[in-house]
Amino acid sequence: MTDFSLSDLEAIVAKRANATPDESWTAKLVAGGQAKAAKKLGEEAIEAVMAAVQNDRENLVYESADLLYHLMVVLKIADIPLQDVMQELERRTAQTGLNEKASRRDP
Template identity: 60%
Template sequence: MTDFTLKTLERIVEKRASSDDEKSYTRKLIGKGVGKCAQKLGEEAVESVIAAMKGDKKELICETADLLYHLLVVLKISDVRLKDVMVELERRTAQTGLEEKASRKAD
């Protein structure tokens, strides 16, 4: 088991986003704006779906790693903390999925 967490990745994305390193992919991606970051997130989501549909575990692992990275980049550029997402997930899991989904329709 690894000690690497999404929080660890979030810290890395934060550090690299504000880096002056010309070789930083994160810095360059964020420099292109939220639209490009969101586009990359969507591409990785589709690639993850394709890998799952093919039943290719190795590819799914790699594409999911890309997906999680790009998700954290989009959260960073949108000024959303992973902690806030986790609070929302915790709130939602306090009830069944069907109850939670029904409650969103009532809002």
């Protein structure tokens, strides 16, 4: 098991975003702006879905890593810290989805 975390990835993305675009793919994505980075995120999501549908475990692992990396770049460009995403996940998992849905009032 690895100790590498999404927080580690966030720190690496932040550091590499400050490089010049000819030195770093991350810096090149950041320089290209949110539209370019988001498009790349979408491409990686589609590739991960395709790997999952094809039951291609090895490629799903590879594409999932690409997807997480590109998500971190998009979050960096948007100036959204990973902690904000983790807090939202924590909020959502405070109760089960079924309980949360049952507690809603019908309009």
